[in-house]
Amino acid sequence: MAYELNQEECLELQTELDEFLRLSDSSSALLCDKGGAVLVDSGSDEENDLMAALTAGSFAATRELARTVGEEDFEAVYHQGEKRNLYIAGMCEEVILLAVFEQENSQVGLVRMMARKLRREINQTLDSMANKKEVVAEDPTVSFVLKK
Amino acid sequence: MAVVNYAKKEIQFKIVYYGPGLCGKTTNLQIVHEKMPGDSKGKMSSLATSQDRTLFFDFLPLKSDAIEGYTTKFQMYTVPGQVKYNSTRKLVLRNCDGVVFVADSQIKKMPENIESLQNLDENLKEQGSSVDEMPLVFQYNKRDMKNVAPVEYMDFLINNGPIRVPVVNGVACDGEGVFDTLNAISKLVLHDFIQKKNQG
Ligand SMILES: Nc1nc2c(ncn2[C@@H]2O[C@H](COP(=O)(O)OP(=O)(O)OP(=O)(O)O)[C@@H](O)[C@H]2O)c(=O)[nH]1
Ligand SMILES: [Mg+2]
Numbered sequence A: 001m002a003y004e005l006n007q008e009e010c011l012e013l014q015t016e017l018d019e020f021l022r023l024s025d026s027s028s029a030l031l032c033d034k035g036g037a038v039l040v041d042s043g044s045d046e047e048n049d050l051m052a053a054l055t056a057g058s059f060a061a062t063r064e065l066a067r068t069v070g071e072e073d074f075e076a077v078y079h080q081g082e083k084r085n086l087y088i089a090g091m092c093e094e095v096i097l098l099a100v101f102e103q104e105n106s107q108v109g110l111v112r113m114m115a116r117k118l119r120r121e122i123n124q125t126l127d128s129m130a131n132k133k134e135v136v137a138e139d140p141t142v143s144f145v146l147k148k
Numbered sequence B: 001m002a003v004v005n006y007a008k009k010e011i012q013f014k015i016v017y018y019g020p021g022l023c024g025k026t027t028n029l030q031i032v033h034e035k036m037p038g039d040s041k042g043k044m045s046s047l048a049t050s051q052d053r054t055l056f057f058d059f060l061p062l063k064s065d066a067i068e069g070y071t072t073k074f075q076m077y078t079v080p081g082q083v084k085y086n087s088t089r090k091l092v093l094r095n096c097d098g099v100v101f102v103a104d105s106q107i108k109k110m111p112e113n114i115e116s117l118q119n120l121d122e123n124l125k126e127q128g129s130s131v132d133e134m135p136l137v138f139q140y141n142k143r144d145m146k147n148v149a150p151v152e153y154m155d156f157l158i159n160n161g162p163i164r165v166p167v168v169n170g171v172a173c174d175g176e177g178v179f180d181t182l183n184a185i186s187k188l189v190l191h192d193f194i195q196k197k198n199q200g
Helices: A007-024 A048-068 A108-131 B025-035 B083-093 B107-126 B151-158 B178-199
Strands: A003-005 A028-033 A038-043 A076-080 A084-090 A095-102 B003-005 B010-018 B045-048 B054-064 B071-078 B098-104 B136-141 B167-169
Touching: A003 A007, A003 A038, A003 A108, A007 A028, A007 A038, A007 A095, A007 A108, A028 A048, A038 A048, A038 B003, A048 A076, A048 A084, A048 A095, A048 B045, A048 B054, A048 B071, A048 B083, A076 A108, A084 A108, A095 A108, B010 B025, B010 B083, B010 B178, B025 B054, B025 B071, B025 B098, B025 B178, B054 B083, B071 B178, B083 B107, B098 B107, B098 B151, B098 B178, B107 B151, B136 B151, B136 B178, B151 B167, B167 B178
Parallel strands: A003 B003, B010 B071, B010 B098, B098 B136, B136 B167
Antiparallel strands: A028 A038, A028 A095, A076 A084, A084 A095, B003 B010, B045 B054, B054 B071
């Protein structure tokens, strides 16, 4: 599965993720694919590549665990820390959300609700991205040239 | 497969180090992390057992300017080599763009090399690829050990497909061959990507 985000899709995902961040009172959030690659992020972005890699791993591992005990309909992982909490949720077959929120600023119920809202909002964009053939961007001037 | 973000002008590739247990996959990434200039590498992270065996994966993000006008990111992973961890190997292989197969050159490890390469092929086939289609580099590691197999013999055993896979001889713990391997795989991955693009 290759992901190509054009300007429009990127803007769409970015806008919705920013909105999610605001509504859920999270401190940072990102969308990544199940291979662990960041699609877009919002809030602080240090170590984002690592966070995406671990998010994909954690989601996959927990889902396997859930399947092993006979739970097919697995939606999210929630980690409660002392100050900061993590919420990881599937957005579609290929895309995962990671939200980081402070204990004192937000609650998991709110984050979960806003994650569901986000999933509805970006559903179409993700669908069209997933079904896009692997072709060059709409802009025919886009080309990839290797540096010497 | 690569993630291209036209808005951020960024391309991400995923490269996975594969091979039998203790062949030196983690060592390769550690050396890259140690020797790479500061601004082109991120933090290395290892999910390992208390005995330093990889349990889930090692991860090291690298950055380059290989493609004009874009930030090119190489996300480097290793898999756990131990046979019992096949389900985690599959997870780590997901969406990968290139594989370094690290083989252990010791004669007695040949069966493990063969088995691991077969396992790689099976796992790639499950995600619609195969060792023949995936950009692939072999590193024949641990050339410093006693009782190593001749390179020709290793070729005969594991490098016998329709197209010869590029081979780098290595002593990963001394850094030997580590960057040659990295250069070889990143070049293959970039060329594969550009070729597919130009075909539309
Ligand atoms: N003599 C010698 N030892 C090596 C070489 N490369 C790695 N080693 C050593 O081999 C041992 C295992 O190396 P790792 O890099 O942890 O092996 P791995 O492939 O990651 O193993 P798993 O995580 O279990 O799959 C370590 O003690 C390394 O120092 C080499 O070229 N020569
Ligand atoms: Mg290892």
